[in-house]
Amino acid sequence: MTTARPKKRLRPHRKLMQQLQRLNSRHLRVTLGLSLAAGSLTLQPTLNTLQHVRTSGELHLVGISSATTFYQRNGNAHGLQYELAQQFANELGVKLVLDPVSDDQEVLKAVRHNHAQLALTVHAAHDQRLNRLRVSTPLLELQQQLIQRIDRVQPASLDDLRQTTIAVLAGSSEAKRLRATLADVDGVRLVEFKEGDSLDLLTLLDQGKIDFVGMTDHEFDAYRPLFPNLQEGLAFEKSDAVAWVFLKSADDSLYQAAQNFLARKQSDGTLERLAAFYGTGDAFNRFGAKSFQKDISNRLPRYQQEFEKQSRQYGVDWRLLAAISYQESHWDQNAISPTGVQGLMMLTQDTAKLMGVKNRTLPKDSIKGGAAYFKQILTKLPASVQEPDRTWMALAAYNMGPGHMIAARKLTRKLQGDPNSWLDVSRNLTTVAKNNRAAGKPVPDVAQALHYVQQVRRYYDAIALNHDAERDQQRVAQLDYDITLPGRLTQ
Numbered sequence: 001m002t003t004a005r006p007k008k009r010l011r012p013h014r015k016l017m018q019q020l021q022r023l024n025s026r027h028l029r030v031t032l033g034l035s036l037a038a039g040s041l042t043l044q045p046t047l048n049t050l051q052h053v054r055t056s057g058e059l060h061l062v063g064i065s066s067a068t069t070f071y072q073r074n075g076n077a078h079g080l081q082y083e084l085a086q087q088f089a090n091e092l093g094v095k096l097v098l099d100p101v102s103d104d105q106e107v108l109k110a111v112r113h114n115h116a117q118l119a120l121t122v123h124a125a126h127d128q129r130l131n132r133l134r135v136s137t138p139l140l141e142l143q144q145q146l147i148q149r150i151d152r153v154q155p156a157s158l159d160d161l162r163q164t165t166i167a168v169l170a171g172s173s174e175a176k177r178l179r180a181t182l183a184d185v186d187g188v189r190l191v192e193f194k195e196g197d198s199l200d201l202l203t204l205l206d207q208g209k210i211d212f213v214g215m216t217d218h219e220f221d222a223y224r225p226l227f228p229n230l231q232e233g234l235a236f237e238k239s240d241a242v243a244w245v246f247l248k249s250a251d252d253s254l255y256q257a258a259q260n261f262l263a264r265k266q267s268d269g270t271l272e273r274l275a276a277f278y279g280t281g282d283a284f285n286r287f288g289a290k291s292f293q294k295d296i297s298n299r300l301p302r303y304q305q306e307f308e309k310q311s312r313q314y315g316v317d318w319r320l321l322a323a324i325s326y327q328e329s330h331w332d333q334n335a336i337s338p339t340g341v342q343g344l345m346m347l348t349q350d351t352a353k354l355m356g357v358k359n360r361t362l363p364k365d366s367i368k369g370g371a372a373y374f375k376q377i378l379t380k381l382p383a384s385v386q387e388p389d390r391t392w393m394a395l396a397a398y399n400m401g402p403g404h405m406i407a408a409r410k411l412t413r414k415l416q417g418d419p420n421s422w423l424d425v426s427r428n429l430t431t432v433a434k435n436n437r438a439a440g441k442p443v444p445d446v447a448q449a450l451h452y453v454q455q456v457r458r459y460y461d462a463i464a465l466n467h468d469a470e471r472d473q474q475r476v477a478q479l480d481y482d483i484t485l486p487g488r489l490t491q
Contacts, residue, residue: 050092050253053117059089062099062110063120067198067222068140068242070120072100073464074317078388078457080140080278081120081242083423084271086386088118088261090418104171108133111247117254124173124240134248134255137262138241139271142216144177147205148233150286155234158185164211165189167201173240174214181236199469202227216240221280225462226469228289273423283458292459296466299331303344306364310371316378319467320391321371323459324398327452328370333363345370374398385420392422392453396429399452404444407432426450 053059063069063081070079077098089096099116101107104123110116111133123129125138146166148154155161162185168175170192182188191210193201201213202220206227212234220232244262246255265271284292300322307325311318322331328346329335336342340349343366352360357369378394380402385393397405408428409419417424429446436443 048253049117049247049251050257053094053254054092057094058097059085059092059094059118060097060099060116061085061118061120062101062107062116064101064104064107064122066122067219068122068142068216070098071461071464073319073460076387076391078391080274081244083274083388084139084262084265085118085120085244087265087270087421087423088258090421091261092257108245111245114247117246118258119245121242121245122172123242125243126240127173127176130245132248134246134252136244136246136255136258137266138243139262139266140218140242140275142218142240142242143235144174144240145215145217145220145235146212146233147202147215147220147230148212149205149208150229150231152211152233158182158234161185161188161212161234163187165191166212166214167191167193167204167210168214169196169198169201170194172214174216177236178214199223199226199465202230203469206230222461223465224280225284225289225292225458226466228286228293231286270423277423277454277457280458281454283455284462292462295326295331296463300463303331303363303367306367310367313368314371314375316371316375317460319463320456320460321367321374322463323456324370324374324395325367326459326463327456333361333366347373377402382420389420389422392457393425395453395456396422396426396449400444400446400449401442404429404432404436404449407436411435422453426453 047055061082065072068081070077070082077100082098086096099110101110104121107119107121108129111119119133121130124142125135146155158181161182166178166182166188168178168190175190175192178190182190198213198215198219201210201215202223204210205213206229217232217235220230224230244258246252246258262271282288303325304318304322307318307321310316311321325331325344329344331344333344334342335344335346337346341347343360344363345366347355347357347360347366347369349360351373352358352369355369355372357365359365360369374394377397378390381390381393393405393409405425408425411428411432412421412425413419415428417428419425429444429449433443433446435441
């Protein structure tokens, strides 16, 4: 005899789950049937970030203008990290789209919300604010240090900072570092400026209103031409570094591509060459900075109006024209070289005749002729050469002649380099000189041309920064700030 087992009762929640499963199953069968009937069921692979960038044709870059990121002049950008990012975009076969913002927190926000795929930040690579983001291998080492006036005895240790005032930008890596470093030093005033930038702090230091400014060596190097009375002071033991920042997610395809790119640029010397190009070198040692400041105060005002006039006429930044002139003659209208070039723009007789200049010693004629000649060179470069490489190549051609630049670009293309990159083209100028010498053709002075481009770049940035400093003088006096006492006096 078989005894029938009582029917197992389902608990309400289990019964509900089974009903939902049956409904979902029925819905799925109906949906699949309709899709198949319509012939519309296709499996579309999801694009990863790297594929999306390549498909869209654009790499979106966000950052704030600074000495460690990029300079923005008249709608064009240049700087170590910017040019490196431009090379990365070129390697991916896409256009680099720059979104400059005024606040570093906006930089991080843009990445977190996926409004930009790559960020250039002023935060140190180890900064905790970057923990929720993906940070590349450090690409630029920075030394944290104090900047001071040259008439002040340099502190030998932290104890020498007692009863002094140190200025930093609020929210910066320097502010965080100094609050921790000075925790055991009595009576140090740490002034954290909520607005302004490094230029503003150095202006206050130069005026004697504060004792020190917390700043990295790379950043101070950029502003050195404006402040011959300032120098590096106490350096901290630990160094920092800057890096590229990406969105942190399961998809690391773009990040890995960037890592591979940076590793190659490190090994082939590109990073080192870019760092040298964007440094001030010996041009603005203490003597050079003093001389420059004297000339920018006494000589430049005599000719600035004419530089600005020709800038409007030929569409060339007046500060670039002024920088060319300073490299050529140090703004001396009576300058003359042993080879016979003369005037503010040091035009040769042939160039002056070509540009319709009758008297090379007349400032307005010389500036007009130089601006017209530089514009002519700039215009003849192919459209594929973009800024800032376009300006660097035009400067080299202005110095050694356009023919040598054409030859260098052809050779670069033949050697499978990038003929639109000044960094690539400049490497092959020496070979052009050797080939010309062997063929009995005019030989370019390569060392002079390379030095010329670098010097003009330095003067250009210095003139632009000086202009910014003059414009912001009134604003500096109105900056908002907080004062803290990180030492034992507050405990």
